[in-house]
Amino acid sequence: MTVTPKGKTNKARGEETREKLVQVGLKLFALNGFNGVSMRNLASVAEVNLATVGYHFGGKMGLYEAVLRDIIKRKDLVFPDIDTVRFQMNRLKKGEISKCDIFSWFYRKIVLGMIGTEDTVYAALIIDRELVAPSEHYELLDKEFFSHSMGTMEELLEFIMDGKVSREEIMIISTCLIGMALKFVNPKVLMDRVGWDGYTAERVEEVTEILCRRAVAFVGCEES
Incomplete structure (x- = not known):
């Protein structure tokens, strides 16, 4: 049976959003540097609510650390x-x-x-x-x-x-x-x-x- 996006659990949707933010962060931090990226910019490109970045990572530095850990992985x-x-x-x-x-x-x-x-x-x-x-x-x-x-x-x-x-x-x-x-x-x-x-x-x-x-x-x- 095919599972539609609406059928995803909150945990699955959260993990999907988190991964999307890491990929957006990877690109934006690479192209603009840490100081050249704003929380609003991250949220806009990822098409999420501004508060979502803070919810998943505690803020921009937390997202940057997650990007680095993804690179290390x-x-x-x-x-x-x-x-x-x-x-x-x-x-x-x-x-x-x-x-x-x-x-x-x-x-x-x-x-x-x-x-x-x-x-x-x-x-x-x-x-x-x-x-x-x-x-x-x-x-x-x-x-x-x-x-x-x-x-x-x-x-x-x-x-x-x-x-x-x-x-x-x-x-x-x-x-x-x-x-x-x-x-x-x-x-x-x-x-x-x-x-x-x-x-x-x-x-x-x-x-x-x-x-x-x-x-x-x-x-x-x-x-x-």
């Missing part, structure tokens, strides 16, 4: 999880794949996790804003997102560099690689220079391929 869509990376490292040990293969796979996941879809672009824009001007919730993002994700990248880099590079250099390389990908989240400068109207699937693939190829060269694991 999906971090494995941006960074390969550590178990998957270690599985690929074991394949490298067995000679099933090359250093070029594993790092290209890893970095491709990151780039597409940032620019692959509209939602991932919004999430990456918020991450970029937090790195430039940390909010009061930066520590949450650092602990639950950055520490895990950067730690995974650093473990992989140490492995493919055979432990011959200092930890400080590994951390600098990791930061450079993330910064390189984040530069393509807001592609206006690129679009203006190359004459593109925007990202298409083909252009996302082109950017990703170039970035992966250059990242492999940057970390020094090209095939001989």
